[in-house]
Amino acid sequence: MGFIIRIVINAFAIWVVTLIPALQVTVSPFAPGETLQIVLTYLIVAAIFAIVNSVIGTVIRIVAFPLYILTLGLISLIVNGFLLWLTAAISGWIGFGLHVENFWWGVLAALLISIINWFFGIFLRPQRKKKR
Numbered sequence: 608m609g610f611i612i613r614i615v616i617n618a619f620a621i622w623v624v625t626l627i628p629a630l631q632v633t634v635s636p637f638a639p640g641e642t643l644q645i646v647l648t649y650l651i652v653a654a655i656f657a658i659v660n661s662v663i664g665t666v667i668r669i670v671a672f673p674l675y676i677l678t679l680g681l682i683s684l685i686v687n688g689f690l691l692w693l694t695a696a697i698s699g700w701i702g703f704g705l706h707v708e709n710f711w712w713g714v715l716a717a718l719l720i721s722i723i724n725w726f727f728g729i730f731l732r733p734q735r736k737k738k739r
Contacts, residue, residue: 619723663693664690
């Protein structure tokens with residue numbers, strides 16, 4: 608259940624980022640491109656982003672741990688931008704999905720996605736029950 612909530616939050620965050628034209632991040636739905644296809648495209652892109660972030664992001668964070676220490680965590684902005692760019696590349700292979708025109712705008716878009724995920728994750732993710 609938590610993974611589905613994470614995907615929905617990611618889809619919402621990606622949608623918000625695509626509303627900002629200066630970031631040059633767009634989503635192209637699969638045919639015929641009506642409302643249902645647009646929503647499903649956002650959910651598919653969010654699922655790809657969640658999987659890429661969980662698998663590849665974890666490996667990168669472990670390997671780049673010394674860089675995290677040296678830069679006081681600022682390298683995470685670059686890593687998140689790379690993961691967003693990688694999500695765009697994977698969804699591009701499918702033929703529809705996320706398009707990131709510029710890597711540095713992708714870094715800013717990834718920062719906004721992270722902030723939105725953090726904010727809504729506080730309220731929407733299920734809380735663990737305390738054992739007595």
